[in-house]
Amino acid sequence: NAGVTQTPKFQVLKTGQSMTLQCAQDMNHNSMYWYRQDPGMGLRLIYYSASEGTTDKGEVPNGYNVSRLNKREFSLRLESAAPSQTSVYFCASSEEPRSYEQYFGPGTRLTVT
Amino acid sequence: GQSLEQPSEVTAVEGAIVQINCTYQTSGFYGLSWYQQHDGGAPTFLSYNGLDGLEETGRFSSFLSRSDSYGYLLLQELQMKDSASYFCAVRDRDNYGQNFVFGPGTRLSVLP
Numbered sequence: 001n002a003g004v005t006q007t008p009k010f011q012v013l014k015t016g017q018s019m020t021l022q023c024a025q026d027m028n029h030n031s032m033y034w035y036r037q038d039p040g041m042g043l044r045l046i047y048y049s050a051s052e053g054t055t056d057k058g059e060v061p062n063g064y065n066v067s068r069l070n071k072r073e074f075s076l077r078l079e080s081a082a083p084s085q086t087s088v089y090f091c092a093s094s095e096e097p098r099s100y101e102q103y104f105g106p107g108t109r110l111t112v113t
Numbered sequence: 114g115q116s117l118e119q120p121s122e123v124t125a126v127e128g129a130i131v132q133i134n135c136t137y138q139t140s141g142f143y144g145l146s147w148y149q150q151h152d153g154g155a156p157t158f159l160s161y162n163g164l165d166g167l168e169e170t171g172r173f174s175s176f177l178s179r180s181d182s183y184g185y186l187l188l189q190e191l192q193m194k195d196s197a198s199y200f201c202a203v204r205d206r207d208n209y210g211q212n213f214v215f216g217p218g219t220r221l222s223v224l225p
Contacts, residue, residue: 042215104155
């Protein structure tokens with residue numbers, strides 16, 4: 001039981017490049033989330049998917065797109081990376097949309113130069 | 114919308130007790146959660162309070178007062194491995210409480 005997995009672990013991009021962060025969970029959870037965490041700050045929600053087939057914007061969605069590929073997988077795409085998107089990105093899942101416990105992946109450390 | 118406040122840093126010695134406070138402003142409230150995050154690691158769930166009072170889980174306890182919009186995490190018998198950041202989080206009333214808003218985090222340093 002791997003829990004929540006994310007790839008890649010580290011990535012360096014140049015301004016204007018695009019990339020997709022991958023996330024998968026094997027806990028049969030309905031809800032999945034993407035957060036970003038900047039140094040010394042809490043987690044800010046980018047997008048979430050309450051259930052398979054649905055996605056909604058969170059607090060900081062600009063510059064990102066998401067795809068809920070199936071129940072297991074939820075990807076985050078940066079179409080044209082900017083230095084302001086340098087951050088650590090965490091994917092999380094929960095059993096239901098209103099579950100109070102979320103399970104987090106190990107994170108992707110992204111640097112945009 | 115929601116906003117949460119936590120102290121930025123707390124320092125304590127091994128074996129001591131420390132309390133990390135969290136105050137929140139919310140247009141709707143679905144409960145207060147606490148997460149722990151070690152440097153370079155992922156957040157992990159610690160506890161949840163949906164109702165007023167104290168919840169105890171081993172060395173950790175969490176308290177909630179909904180009338181005061183206030184909660185705290187209490188860590189007893191501190192160990193070096195407790196050095197980490199601690200985040201409180203509330204459910205956002207928007208979108209029917211389907212996502213969390215996290216506080217800025219409190220960095221706990223445990224000294225020998």
